[in-house]
Amino acid sequence: MTTESLLHLLRQTVGDAHVLTGAGLERYERDWQQRVHGKALAVVRPASTAEAAAVLAACAQARVAVVPQGGNTGLVAGGVPDASGTQVVLSLQRMQAVRAIDAHNMTMTVEAGCTLQQVQQAAAQAGLLFPLSLGSEGSCTIGGNLATNAGGTQVVRYGNARELCLGLEVVTAQGQIWEGLSGLRKDNTGYDLRDLFIGSEGTLGVITAATLRLYPQPVAQLTAWVALPDLQQASALLQLARQQLDAGLSGFEVMNQLALSLVAKHLPQLRPPMWQSQPWCVLLELSDSQSEQHARERLERLLEAALQQGLISDAIVAASVQQAQALWHVREGITLAQAQEGQNLKHDVSIAISAIPQFVQQANAALLQAWPDVRILTYGHLGDGNLHYNVQHPQGQTPAQFNARHGQAISETVYALVRRFGGSISAEHGIGALKRDTLPQYKSPVALQLMRAIKQALDPQALMNPGKVLAALPAQPGAQGGAE
Numbered sequence: 001m002t003t004e005s006l007l008h009l010l011r012q013t014v015g016d017a018h019v020l021t022g023a024g025l026e027r028y029e030r031d032w033q034q035r036v037h038g039k040a041l042a043v044v045r046p047a048s049t050a051e052a053a054a055v056l057a058a059c060a061q062a063r064v065a066v067v068p069q070g071g072n073t074g075l076v077a078g079g080v081p082d083a084s085g086t087q088v089v090l091s092l093q094r095m096q097a098v099r100a101i102d103a104h105n106m107t108m109t110v111e112a113g114c115t116l117q118q119v120q121q122a123a124a125q126a127g128l129l130f131p132l133s134l135g136s137e138g139s140c141t142i143g144g145n146l147a148t149n150a151g152g153t154q155v156v157r158y159g160n161a162r163e164l165c166l167g168l169e170v171v172t173a174q175g176q177i178w179e180g181l182s183g184l185r186k187d188n189t190g191y192d193l194r195d196l197f198i199g200s201e202g203t204l205g206v207i208t209a210a211t212l213r214l215y216p217q218p219v220a221q222l223t224a225w226v227a228l229p230d231l232q233q234a235s236a237l238l239q240l241a242r243q244q245l246d247a248g249l250s251g252f253e254v255m256n257q258l259a260l261s262l263v264a265k266h267l268p269q270l271r272p273p274m275w276q277s278q279p280w281c282v283l284l285e286l287s288d289s290q291s292e293q294h295a296r297e298r299l300e301r302l303l304e305a306a307l308q309q310g311l312i313s314d315a316i317v318a319a320s321v322q323q324a325q326a327l328w329h330v331r332e333g334i335t336l337a338q339a340q341e342g343q344n345l346k347h348d349v350s351i352a353i354s355a356i357p358q359f360v361q362q363a364n365a366a367l368l369q370a371w372p373d374v375r376i377l378t379y380g381h382l383g384d385g386n387l388h389y390n391v392q393h394p395q396g397q398t399p400a401q402f403n404a405r406h407g408q409a410i411s412e413t414v415y416a417l418v419r420r421f422g423g424s425i426s427a428e429h430g431i432g433a434l435k436r437d438t439l440p441q442y443k444s445p446v447a448l449q450l451m452r453a454i455k456q457a458l459d460p461q462a463l464m465n466p467g468k469v470l471a472a473l474p475a476q477p478g479a480q481g482g483a484e
């Protein structure tokens with residue numbers, strides 16, 4: 001099939017207005033960090049699963065690669081095409097239906113292009129909670145969240161996107177529809193296909209809808225902002241909070257002074273509290289199923305114990321929902337503030353919680369010895385053992401030049417330590433294009449071989465988001481797409 005006849009077929013399938021070609025497609029072609037600028041053959045925007053399946057079938061027949069894209073907020077350039085101008089970007093953004101809410105089963109079924117915020121709001125309207133929560137929730141999609149197995153700030157209580165998903169509907173690389181939308185909590189009928197697609201970053205198929213797990217809304221939620229002298233104390237506070245609050249602990253985020261100073265500099269309207277008084281701050285959230293008073297008593301008891309044990313030097317408890325939101329906006333503003341400071345080297349790592357203070361101490365020492373002027377932002381989801389250990393260029397230097405010259409060596413230094421501590425080089429954001437060539441150094445050959453076998457089985461023509469997660473291999477001779 002020629003390119004022209006493919007485009008003709010795609011226009012017939014989704015309508016002329018939803019096959020975008022030519023100039024003006026930058027927002028689909030470059031990633032959020034503006035590190036990769038690709039070129040798409042076309043951006044195709046199906047309105048339904050049937051249309052998405054027909055697009056995939058046509059692309060398989062034409063042997064044209066497909067890059068699924070949701071809100072394009074990914075931080076590893078996984079959702080953008082390469083520079084060849086031959087790949088179709090499949091945008092799910094028109095598929096935004098909330099198909100069903102089963103309040104008794106505590107589930108909802110939504111289409112992949114719903115933003116995370118829309119999903120949260122639909123659950124709230126039904127009196128329930130969908131707890132996934134990310135700084136990008138206004139624009140990222142639930143399909144993208146599942147494709148990346150996103151984490152965020154409530155994982156300590158509710159788990160990652162994977163734990164919040166019971167069923168999926170997927171269009172395969174050949175354009176078939178796998179109808180796996182079940183609200184079952186138990187199903188042991190063979191291999192878990194759902195878990196294969198979750199976290200596969202668009203390299204195995206396209207998620208078109210999902211059945212999600214809902215929770216009761218907490219009766220009361222309280223947020224505390226705490227200042228601490230060092231990370232060891234933050235870790236001890238986490239342990240104390242777990243003991244005292246148990247499942248009531250729904251958020252535990254740590255931030256170093258530099259991260260907060262960049263928020264103060266670039267987003268001064270957010271006004272981070274107490275950021276100059278101590279090197280570290282913690283944002284702690286308690287969700288309570290009894291009452292506001294009960295929650296307040298529990299939180300005050302925790303903070304008193306922490307003060308007595310010398311773990312914290314100061315603390316404030318938000319007096320209203322608005323104040324609590326303002327504190328969370330500070331935490332969520334760090335990514336934006338850092339982007340405004342200039343392109344940075346992101347290390348989204350996980351390590352056993354018990355080893356995190358030691359890891360940070362050793363990583364800081366190693367980096368500052370070799371690059372004394374780099375600025376290290378350390379923040380993130382301490383409750384999950386997941387740190388964003390992001391390195392910012394020295395003041396007075398150009399970020400792009402500094403990163404081009406030193407980025408690889410800096411990341412190798414950080415990742416070597418991650419390996420020594422038995423951690424992971426990607427806790428949340430995935431591999432995408434940016435970490436694809438780093439992955440083989442940190443994943444066992446057997447694991448990589450199994451991943452390739454899965455990729456080969458599900459996408460024999462190597463058309464699903466090629467070059468992401470795994471380096472593209474030539475398609476097997478004779479591999480056929482399903483569409484004739």
Ligand code: FAD
Nearest residue numbers: 070071072073074078079135141143144145147151202207
């Ligand atoms: P995209 O960026 O469009 O795509 C991401 C990947 O998923 C790509 O590989 C793409 O091909 C694939 N994909 C997208 N949709 C589908 C689909 N329907 N079917 C199959 N594959 C698909 N991430 C976290 O984990 N935790 C955070 O706390 C967090 N905070 C963030 C804060 C900010 C300010 C920003 C900019 C990003 C943040 N992220 C975070 C990263 C990002 O928002 C998440 O990875 C999110 O899940 C991506 O969703 P998306 O719809 O934007 O996906």
Ligand code: 2HG
Nearest residue numbers: 135335346380388390428
């Ligand atoms: C967060 O936790 C996100 O805020 C983004 O995962 C982290 O910008 C980053 O590196």
Ligand code: ZN
Nearest residue numbers: 152380388428
């Ligand atoms: Zn994060």
